[in-house]
Amino acid sequence: MTENRTNGTAPVAAPQHSVEGFVKEFLRELNFGQGVTLERASVNDQYLALARTVREYLMARWLETLRRQRDAQAKSVAYLSAEYLLGRQLDNALIATDMTEIVEEGLASLGIELGKLREQEVEPGLGNGGLGRLAACFVDSLATMSVPCIGYGIRYEYGIFRQTFVDGWQVEQPDTWLSLGAPWEFPHPEAAVTVHFGGSTEKYTDDDGVERTRWVPAWDVLGVPYNYMVPGYQNGRVNTLRLWSAQATNAFDLAIFNSGEYVDAVRAQTFAENISKVLYPEDSTPQGKELRLQQQYFFVACSLRDFVENVLPEDFDLHGLPERIIFQLNDTHPVIAVPELMRILVDEKKWDWDEAWAVTRQCFAYTCHTLLPEALEVWPVALLGKLLPRHLEIIYRINDDFLAEVAQRYPGDELRLRRMSIIAEYPERSVRMAYLATIAGSKVNGVAALHSQLLRDKVLPDFSEYWPDKFTNVTNGVTPRRFIRLANPALSDLITDAIGPGWITDLERLREMEPLADDPEFRQKFRDVKAHNKVRLNALLQRRDGVTLPVDAMLDVMVKRLHEYKRQTLKVLHIVSLYERIITGELDPTSIPPRVFAFGAKAAPGYKMAKQTIGLINHVGRTVNADPRVKGALTVVFPPNYNVTLAETLIPAADLSEQISLAGKEASGTGNMKFALNGALTIGTDDGANVEIRELVGDDNFFLFGLLEPEVEKIVAAGYQPSRYYEENPLLRRAIDRIASGAFADGDRTVFEPIVSNLLHEDRFLVLADFQSYLDAQDRVDAAYRDTEAWTRSAILNVARSGFFSSDRSMWDYIDRIWHSQPVHAR
Ligand code: Z15
Numbered sequence: 005m006t007e008n009r010t011n012g013t014a015p016v017a018a019p020q021h022s023v024e025g026f027v028k029e030f031l032r033e034l035n036f037g038q039g040v041t042l043e044r045a046s047v048n049d050q051y052l053a054l055a056r057t058v059r060e061y062l063m064a065r066w067l068e069t070l071r072r073q074r075d076a077q078a079k080s081v082a083y084l085s086a087e088y089l090l091g092r093q094l095d096n097a098l099i100a101t102d103m104t105e106i107v108e109e110g111l112a113s114l115g116i117e118l119g120k121l122r123e124q125e126v127e128p129g130l131g132n133g134g135l136g137r138l139a140a141c142f143v144d145s146l147a148t149m150s151v152p153c154i155g156y157g158i159r160y161e162y163g164i165f166r167q168t169f170v171d172g173w174q175v176e177q178p179d180t181w182l183s184l185g186a187p188w189e190f191p192h193p194e195a196a197v198t199v200h201f202g203g204s205t206e207k208y209t210d211d212d213g214v215e216r217t218r219w220v221p222a223w224d225v226l227g228v229p230y231n232y233m234v235p236g237y238q239n240g241r242v243n244t245l246r247l248w249s250a251q252a253t254n255a256f257d258l259a260i261f262n263s264g265e266y267v268d269a270v271r272a273q274t275f276a277e278n279i280s281k282v283l284y285p286e287d288s289t290p291q292g293k294e295l296r297l298q299q300q301y302f303f304v305a306c307s308l309r310d311f312v313e314n315v316l317p318e319d320f321d322l323h324g325l326p327e328r329i330i331f332q333l334n335d336t337h338p339v340i341a342v343p344e345l346m347r348i349l350v351d352e353k354k355w356d357w358d359e360a361w362a363v364t365r366q367c368f369a370y371t372c373h374t375l376l377p378e379a380l381e382v383w384p385v386a387l388l389g390k391l392l393p394r395h396l397e398i399i400y401r402i403n404d405d406f407l408a409e410v411a412q413r414y415p416g417d418e419l420r421l422r423r424m425s426i427i428a429e430y431p432e433r434s435v436r437m438a439y440l441a442t443i444a445g446s447k448v449n450g451v452a453a454l455h456s457q458l459l460r461d462k463v464l465p466d467f468s469e470y471w472p473d474k475f476t477n478v479t480n481g482v483t484p485r486r487f488i489r490l491a492n493p494a495l496s497d498l499i500t501d502a503i504g505p506g507w508i509t510d511l512e513r514l515r516e517m518e519p520l521a522d523d524p525e526f527r528q529k530f531r532d533v534k535a536h537n538k539v540r541l542n543a544l545l546q547r548r549d550g551v552t553l554p555v556d557a558m559l560d561v562m563v564k565r566l567h568e569y570k571r572q573t574l575k576v577l578h579i580v581s582l583y584e585r586i587i588t589g590e591l592d593p594t595s596i597p598p599r600v601f602a603f604g605a606k607a608a609p610g611y612k613m614a615k616q617t618i619g620l621i622n623h624v625g626r627t628v629n630a631d632p633r634v635k636g637a638l639t640v641v642f643p644p645n646y647n648v649t650l651a652e653t654l655i656p657a658a659d660l661s662e663q664i665s666l667a668g669k670e671a672s673g674t675g676n677m678k679f680a681l682n683g684a685l686t687i688g689t690d691d692g693a694n695v696e697i698r699e700l701v702g703d704d705n706f707f708l709f710g711l712l713e714p715e716v717e718k719i720v721a722a723g724y725q726p727s728r729y730y731e732e733n734p735l736l737r738r739a740i741d742r743i744a745s746g747a748f749a750d751g752d753r754t755v756f757e758p759i760v761s762n763l764l765h766e767d768r769f770l771v772l773a774d775f776q777s778y779l780d781a782q783d784r785v786d787a788a789y790r791d792t793e794a795w796t797r798s799a800i801l802n803v804a805r806s807g808f809f810s811s812d813r814s815m816w817d818y819i820d821r822i823w824h825s826q827p828v829h830a831r
Contacts, residue, residue: 023110029057030054051124080329087337157303227303232247250276303338323359442467511808557599569768579628582596588738593636623755667690667691736772
């Protein structure tokens with residue numbers, strides 16, 4: 005016990021790294037932490053005690069990491085993200101500490117099954133989709149690479165809603181992820197930060213006779229930091245994720261209490277706490293709600309204050325800020341940090357404007373994640389000015405200075421000034437956050453090669469002409485720890501047996517497997533792994549949803565947020581077409597490889613068309629699954645509430661990965677990478693990171709279809725008419741007619757009428773234009789799948805050639821092209 009004591013500066017020691025050491029600590033946590041004996045402990049007691057035990061193993065590393073980082077005074081990355089889609093923590097902590105076997109054995113000696121306790125954890129779903137999951141992968145990689153990083157974000161009390169289906173239609177339930185205890189978080193109420201809102205600004209003359217502006221806010225809230233461990237993979241390092249929770253300030257309460265309005269005071273508290281209450285469930289379609297702007301400013305103001313006052317040493321000269329920090333803006337959600345830093349430097353530290361701007365513009369870099377115009381955030385000036393009057397003034401000043409510069413470079417080019425202004429005039433006066441981010445950022449990057457190109461050419465052409473060197477690309481990646489090692493233990497063991505364990509932190513080494521693609525024995529083992537993963541998936545779906553799937557079928561998977569541009573409808577048309585051809589006797593069901601079509605998708609609760617599509621998938625599924633004429637040949641499954649946890653079992657079992665967005669619309673995609681790395685072949689368009697996947701794995705090992713981006717542009721410019729395709733393609737017509745006939749809605753033609761008429765008369769994302777090409781590609785899939793050996797060879801090559809898509813590589817690229825920071829290694 006004495007070696008666990010500390011004199012206050014030396015870090016604590018971890019419990020003994022042995023079965024006995026673990027069991028002792030676990031029982032101590034059960035008795036003293038949970039207050040129960042082993043025989044009375046519920047599964048939740050056991051899970052909480054286990055989580056607390058595992059985190060003790062990380063604690064010494066965490067404290068040591070923080071100490072070393074302070075000593076090194078290295079440049080840190082502050083990742084500013086409104087979302088972190090973390091997934092379950094227990095398993096990741098176990099692989100990071102290499103404790104899985106010890107824990108399994110230790111628990112077994114107490115009659116407890118580790119698997120049971122794993123299942124007990126509710127994942128923190130503090131994100132919507134790709135953008136939030138990317139943030140989680142990035143902080144994992146930085147910890148594993150020993151790069152100093154703090155992830156800043158919001159501790160939503162309710163994460164992404166839990167999706168249920170009632171009669172096949174999506175119904176949302178609140179995500180009460182905190183209700184059974186939160187063993188992974190460390191609240192620090194004593195370190196709370198005050199954030200101000202509203203009010204007005206006023207001019208005054210300071211002691212040196214300088215004219216200045218100050219903000220006189222109207223109300224404030226407290227930000228309480230909750231720290232989470234971000235363990236590196238078996239490298240003794242633990243970084244920090246700091247999520248902010250909103251609370252009422254005492255002063256705020258007191259004022260109202262003093263007026264005797266008890267009920268108002270309590271209401272005021274709820275008002276403050278609303279700020280971190282719930283994650284906005286829109287992915288790629290911002291809602292422009294005042295509460296959302298409050299959330300954004302809230303977490304950004306807390307984070308800047310925290311970094312400047314707590315992370316940096318006392319008396320740090322902020323002129324040196326760019327040597328110590330880069331704030332990476334994950335999309336425009338945290339861009340209000342730019343005027344906030346200016347406000348701190350100019351109003352609080354009393355710097356000159358130009359001096360402050362010179363520092364500020366070195367401290368930020370901006371990642372754009374979209375090409376959809378409707379996804380680019382704009383805030384009405386009226387709203388922003390009401391909530392953050394001083395920030396609006398600062399934005400105006402930034403804009404005036406910038407436009408003056410542009411006017412100098414392009415004299416008389418009035419139109420250009422209007423195009424490049426941060427302030428849009430129509431349809432209402434508003435702040436274009438992407439422009440502010442681009443002007444303030446030292447760098448601007450897209451998230452895949454094609455996306456970065458289109459960002460330069462289509463979204464920000466004036467800016468890329470003005471600052472050609474500001475623009476760069478960093479192709480996204482995914483963490484191989486969670487998405488291979490943890491999600492696919494069978495494949496991980498097979499790979500490690502073949503090439504050793506180095507691939508887990510150096511994913512390009514998967515290349516060493518390439519020759520094994522030609523080894524029949526290895527191919528058999530690879531197929532055994534897939535088969536095993538399908539059995540595992542089936543067991544999960546049986547437990548979770550009570551469904552049973554055929555195990556010998558091709559597993560064809562489309563999992564991602566429901567969005568029209570992603571074109572789940574195209575997949576439905578494929579299924580309906582096959583179904584229709586079989587029941588009309590045109591297609592012999594035994595002539596095609598049996599397929600299971602799996603979907604996973606949440607729709608934003610207010611997104612009507614997306615919810616219709618969910619209803620359609622479920623109704624088609626119900627009809628197809630109940631029809632004896634296609635039994636065994638076609639099966640549709642749509643487990644509700646697709647999340648990180650389900651992805652971890654679903655993706656390793658997949659044979660075919662559906663990445664079928666309209667070319668030029670999906671910025672990158674990251675699910676596409678997870679599938680390739682787990683040995684699924686992709687059927688996909690020339691879009692986002694699909695382009696790079698295809699280049700790497702090779703044309704023969706990828707099913708490409710659909711229009712290319714420039715062709716899409718041409719067709720749209722010429723006036724796209726979807727009904728033409730309907731009239732000219734009998735297969736397409738038959739599939740659409742079948743839906744229109746009410747065949748999937750008990751004969752009711754009205755139910756899916758909105759989808760049908762949207763396809764025929766609008767079809768913004770050219771589903772009908774790509775239909776035939778998609779069907780042809782699916783025929784190639786069937787043909788390829790029949791040649792088992794060739795298919796397996798392709799699958800192995802997909803794994804071996806996808807090492808580029810590690811988020812470790814993405815992080816090296818950020819360091820290289822954007823951050824110029826250095827790892828801090830042990831000692
Ligand atoms: C989101 O998840 C993405 C973009 C957004 O603009 C928003 Cl608000 C949310 C996704 C992209 O759609 C996807 O293509 C990309 O892979 C992901 O971000 C991570 O960059």
